[in-house]
Structure formats: C-alpha cells, structure tokens
Amino acid sequence: MNKIGLIIRREYVTRVRKRSFIIMSIIGPLLFASFMVIPAWMAMSEDQEVKKIAIVDSSNLFMNVIQNTEYLKFDYLYNTKLNDIKDHFREAGYYGVLYISHIVASEPNSVVFYSDTQPSQATTMYISKAIEEYIRDQKLKAYEIEDLDNILKSVKTRINIRTIKITDSGQEKESHTGIVMVVGYAGGFLIYMFIFIFGAQLMRGVIEEKVNRIVEIVISSVRPFQLMMGKIIGIAMVGLTQFMIWVVSTFILVSIASSLLFPELNMTPTETVITQDIMSAGTVENQPQAPSEEMTELMGAFAALRNIDFGVMLGSFLFYFLFGYLLYAAMFASIGAAVDSETDTQQFMLPVTIPLILSLFVLINAINNPDSSIAFWFSLIPFTSPVVMMARIPFGVPYWQVFLSMGLLVATFLAMTWVAAKIYRTGILMYGKKASYREMLKWIRHG
Amino acid sequence: MDIFTADSIVKRFIHTTALDRVSLSIPKGSIYGLLGPNGAGKTTLIRIINQITAPDEGQLFFNGKSLSPDHIRNIGYLPEERGLYKKMKVGEQVIYLARLKGLSKSDAQAKLRNWFEKFEITDWWNRKIEELSKGMQQKVQFIVTVLHEPELLIFDEPFSGFDPINADMLKNEILSLREKGSTIIFSTHDMGSVEELCDHITLIDKGKTLIDGPMENIREQYRTNTYEVGFQGDPERLKTALNKHYELIDTTREKDLFRVRIRLLHHTTDNELLSLLLPVVHIVSFNEVYPSVHDIFIRVVKENKGK
Numbered sequence: 001m002n003k004i005g006l007i008i009r010r011e012y013v014t015r016v017r018k019r020s021f022i023i024m025s026i027i028g029p030l031l032f033a034s035f036m037v038i039p040a041w042m043a044m045s046e047d048q049e050v051k052k053i054a055i056v057d058s059s060n061l062f063m064n065v066i067q068n069t070e071y072l073k074f075d076y077l078y079n080t081k082l083n084d085i086k087d088h089f090r091e092a093g094y095y096g097v098l099y100i101s102h103i104v105a106s107e108p109n110s111v112v113f114y115s116d117t118q119p120s121q122a123t124t125m126y127i128s129k130a131i132e133e134y135i136r137d138q139k140l141k142a143y144e145i146e147d148l149d150n151i152l153k154s155v156k157t158r159i160n161i162r163t164i165k166i167t168d169s170g171q172e173k174e175s176h177t178g179i180v181m182v183v184g185y186a187g188g189f190l191i192y193m194f195i196f197i198f199g200a201q202l203m204r205g206v207i208e209e210k211v212n213r214i215v216e217i218v219i220s221s222v223r224p225f226q227l228m229m230g231k232i233i234g235i236a237m238v239g240l241t242q243f244m245i246w247v248v249s250t251f252i253l254v255s256i257a258s259s260l261l262f263p264e265l266n267m268t269p270t271e272t273v274i275t276q277d278i279m280s281a282g283t284v285e286n287q288p289q290a291p292s293e294e295m296t297e298l299m300g301a302f303a304a305l306r307n308i309d310f311g312v313m314l315g316s317f318l319f320y321f322l323f324g325y326l327l328y329a330a331m332f333a334s335i336g337a338a339v340d341s342e343t344d345t346q347q348f349m350l351p352v353t354i355p356l357i358l359s360l361f362v363l364i365n366a367i368n369n370p371d372s373s374i375a376f377w378f379s380l381i382p383f384t385s386p387v388v389m390m391a392r393i394p395f396g397v398p399y400w401q402v403f404l405s406m407g408l409l410v411a412t413f414l415a416m417t418w419v420a421a422k423i424y425r426t427g428i429l430m431y432g433k434k435a436s437y438r439e440m441l442k443w444i445r446h447g
Numbered sequence: 448m449d450i451f452t453a454d455s456i457v458k459r460f461i462h463t464t465a466l467d468r469v470s471l472s473i474p475k476g477s478i479y480g481l482l483g484p485n486g487a488g489k490t491t492l493i494r495i496i497n498q499i500t501a502p503d504e505g506q507l508f509f510n511g512k513s514l515s516p517d518h519i520r521n522i523g524y525l526p527e528e529r530g531l532y533k534k535m536k537v538g539e540q541v542i543y544l545a546r547l548k549g550l551s552k553s554d555a556q557a558k559l560r561n562w563f564e565k566f567e568i569t570d571w572w573n574r575k576i577e578e579l580s581k582g583m584q585q586k587v588q589f590i591v592t593v594l595h596e597p598e599l600l601i602f603d604e605p606f607s608g609f610d611p612i613n614a615d616m617l618k619n620e621i622l623s624l625r626e627k628g629s630t631i632i633f634s635t636h637d638m639g640s641v642e643e644l645c646d647h648i649t650l651i652d653k654g655k656t657l658i659d660g661p662m663e664n665i666r667e668q669y670r671t672n673t674y675e676v677g678f679q680g681d682p683e684r685l686k687t688a689l690n691k692h693y694e695l696i697d698t699t700r701e702k703d704l705f706r707v708r709i710r711l712l713h714h715t716t717d718n719e720l721l722s723l724l725l726p727v728v729h730i731v732s733f734n735e736v737y738p739s740v741h742d743i744f745i746r747v748v749k750e751n752k753g754k
Contacts, residue, residue, distance in 0.1 A: 209532075212531065213530030216524075221549075
C-alpha cells in the first residue's frame, strides 16, 4: 500500500472506531427519524380521540353552526352560564368549553376556549373557520341578495394548490413547494454541519500531531503534503460513512415507523393522486369527511417526495459535500498547523466561519426564492456554493449554472490546497512562536 | 568509506541563516557526535538529513549517491521531542510507523515481536500509549526508531527521560547496533556520554562548523600540555622546585598521596618535568591530562563568541 493510503487508512480506522462516531451514528438517525415521524404522528393521533366540546353561546347565534366531525363532537348548551360549566367540564365529560360572547360579530377576541390541555391547532382552526364563515354569511345575508344560499354553496370551493412542474423533457411532475423547501434546506444544512464538524475534527487532528510531536517522526517518512492530504481524505471518508449510515438507517427507521403508525400512507402513487383530486376539486358538501386536512397534506408531501429526483439530489449532495469540505478542510488544516493549541485557533477562525454562517443565511433566502439574484450569486461563489446550491437544486437549476458553480469550486479547492500546503509545511515544525496572518503570508511566499 | 556526506549546506530562514556552508562526513560504522549549543543549527541539520526540510544550497550524499526519498527506509530518527499517538495501541502504532518507512506488514509484525520479547514487554501490545509510563513510552519510541533496521540512525538526546538502568540498557543497545553495522549520529548536551560513546565529533555553532574529525585527532589538537603527577612527600618542596617554565594548576590530597596538575610552558617536555621532580618527591604515577569534550566544547564556543 502506498504511504498516503496508509495515512488515509489510519485516519479512517481510528476515527470510525471512536465511541463518539458510534454514538453519532445511532443518535443521528433516531433524531432525524423522529423529526420526520413524530409531528405527523402527533397530528394524527390527536384527532383519533373523540373530543366532546361544550358550547356556551351568549350571543345565541351559533346553534348548529359548528358541525360535528369524526373526532370533534359539539354540545350546544342552552341556558347554561359559563361559570356553571367552566369549573367542572371534565366531570361532565367534556374536553373543553367554547365560550362565544354576545359581541362576537364586532369583537374578534371574544371567543374563548377553555380546556385543561392545549387544543391542537387543527381543532382551533376548525372552530374559528366555522364561526368566521357563519358570521360572514350572516353579514352577506344582510345585503338581501337573491338566491344567496345557492350562490354561497357554489362559491365555497375548497382549493388545494397542486403545483405541476414541467420538466425539460416535457414530463409533468407533481411538486410540492413545502417539501421541496424542506429537502433543499436539509441538504444545505447537512453540508454546513458536515463542513464544520469534520473540518474541526481535521484541525484538532493536525494540532494533536503537532503538540504530540509525532509529526516529526511521520514527516521523516512521508512528505508533509502527503500527510496533510491523507488526513483530509481520511476524514472526508469518515464523513461520507457517517452520512451513509444516517441516510440508510433513517430511511429504514422511517419506513418501519410509518408502516406501523400510518398504514393509510402505503397507497400506490395513483391512488394518492386520485384521492387527492377528489378532495381538492370537490365542493365542500361532496367531500368525504374522513381524511383530515393534515392527512391530505401528508399524502401530498409523500407524493411530492417521490417525484424529487433523488439521483440528482444525492449526486450533487455528494459532490458539494466532498468539495465543500475539501475547500474548507485545506483552511482548517493550515490553521491547525499554524497554532500550538486549540485555544489559539480563534483568531484564525473568522475567515472560515464568516462565509459558512453567511451561506446559512443565504440558504434561508434561497429556499424561499431559489432564483433570486442573491441565491444565484452565492451559489456560484465557491465559499458559499456548497450550502446555497444544495438549496436550489431541488427546485431545478439550469445545467450551466450547476456546472459553472462546480467548476469554480474545484478550481478554488485546488488553489486553496496549494496555499494550505505551504502554510502547513512550515507551520507543523514551528513551535512556541505565535503565528500571525503576516507570518503566514511569509510562509506562503517563502515556502 | 563515508555513509553520509554533506557538502556546504546552507539553510536560510526568514530572519536568520541557520546553516552557513556546513559540511560533514560520517564514516560507516562510527558513532558520530553532533554537538553544539542551543540554537546552533543542529535540529535544522538533522531535519535536512531526514529530508524533512530541504537545504537552500549544498549537496547531500547517502552511500555515495545523491540523497533521495528512497533513502528514507535506510534512516531511523529519534527526535529530541518524543511523540506518539496517545490514543493508539502500541503494537498497531509501531507497525503503522514502520510501514510508513516502507516495511511490509508481516515484516514489521515479526520484527516487532522480537523487540517486544527482548524488552520483555509483550503484554503491552494492546495497551494505549497514554496508559504507559514515560520510561515505557521511551522504549516504544526507541523501537519505532530501529525497527526497520536502518543503516543510519539519528538519536537526538536519546537518554533524556530514562532512569540510569534504562539509560544503560539503551547505551548497550546503541553499541550493539553499531556492532551489527549501523552508523549512529548522536546529538546531545551530555558530554559524558559523548566521551564514552563517540569516535567522531563535529561541533557547530551559529550555523558554522567549528570542529570536525575523529576524537583522537581533536583531543590531540586541543591538548594543553598538562600532566598529572601522583606522589608521596612534601608538596611544598615540589612547589619550590618548579620554575617559570611550569604552571601548577591544582593540588589534591588523598591520605598521604598527593596529586598535582602541572602545565608545561615554553616548549618544555614531559621528560624535563620528570627529571626536575625525581630528586624532590617520590613519584607514584605520571600521565598526560587530555582535555575532556566538555572543556573543548566550552573553550571553542567561547572563542567563537568573541568573533
């Protein structure tokens, strides 16, 4: 095995065996899977419990206005004062008390829901929507429009926007802006995180070798450049391994959890689309009540997930992860070589952290507006492109932009490594002397 | 035959010239002392021999061939600042470092097993370096240096951190390595061990070579015409017998035996001194005092300071 291969192997094996790596490999997928599954599960399980809600209506306007759903049952209490029920609604078998004051039409804050648990957003939204619509209808009625009831029925069409993206080859693909944003954000954020975590690991590794003085023994056998590249590549492979473990185990965990928790979701894509079509276009009256709004959302999201080109996503993720890391790794390695201890690194961290944190800010802009000029420029600049471009790719980016951005990134990585190698070569053999930017410039010029 | 030659090596750093036309020839099979005060340029020179850094000017030869990365296998280096990966296991670590030198895995394992048996440390194989005492770490470091059986070994302050027993063991190992045909460059401030081990020395200061050659020649060159006389009798009589051609340096007494050190001045000879003293006291011993390496070191560096 050649020498650089030996170094890569050592870096890889010692790091993968570390307890922290193993713990991260277990905790990561658990966290990601629970981020994906728990909110959906909570939204669903909440509605599966039948809740009885008492209505105390001092305006006397809302009799039979709020319709029962599968999980929400409303009791309109006549001649009951709020104080009679407020303190013992539990004993009476109610989940909560809805109080509507008599000034409800003019004062929007006069509807109060009393309960000893926080009601779900779906519950409060359902109630407020019913009341709003009823008040609006009543106000419309005051204009005495002919045949108003029928007009109202026919205008109440529920719209759920489906976005269909037409790809270059003319195929229609269903996309779902929400899920594309999540995928873009996750991709960019993961790269940001990986660069920081593994860049810092690399820097610590370089400092450790320097402080231990083992570096002198190693570079009496290999060239400093071989040692530096061996470390950089070895740690990159650790990162990739960690990422692969995360992706595969998260996928397995989510699959298991979703088949256990939501068997309804395991429909074929066509079934999903059909049910969705019925739900989105039908008038309120025709709508089957069973699938709740969250279910529709969830199914739409899953359908959209299926339509993101994961081949392209994964390919570009791996590219930007690898070269983004390599670019920053060169910087982290030269910082590690220039200092004598980890506490001295702070003064040099700024040029590394500022573009990284900046790219995180632009990332948020880019997922909301992937074709804005900020997103465009920052997805070309090599120091921010790995994070920002990842956010844009799920939305579809012209090929020339992607290739230009990749080319710039590779070129900058090569230049940065060339500079870093010079700093590294001089720095690892310098002890005691506090390095400064000016000193490092000299190392580059004379190295 | 010289195993290693350096010819007019110049190495400049940003602010200083660390080596200014330094030359040395290291004979095969010698123990070659590389001496010099702190900051003289020894470490830079050692790093150049190890190809850690490249000289700005000058040529280097290993066994008559221009020094190249192929020679890394043939050189073993024990740096002054010892260092190993603290969290790595002993066996794994030594084999890794040996493979970096170019040894095959199976070769390294077999050789390492021999050394471990020799030092009776076989049960350390799976211990982490940080679990070992400092002396134990030193032993591991020594094995790292010699495992690939290099022709040229460079020891920078090898005895620092060793207790006397282990230092002695190390000394014997170094001598037996020389017996087996290795050449040893030995850099230290411990003049006693230089005296004991080295057959060649070079002394550099401020980037320049001040002394270079076989130990006998250097002693010869720096002899001060001083003799030690052991005698019985009256030291006062001896003192009055000495004329202006002799300088009495000191007198010591051990029961009825006296020792004086006398420097001969103005081209007088040892025979003249003997014949002067014979009638005065009863002479028990008579021998020339050669300067110690310590004395030579101090004298040469002081003279150089004046320049």
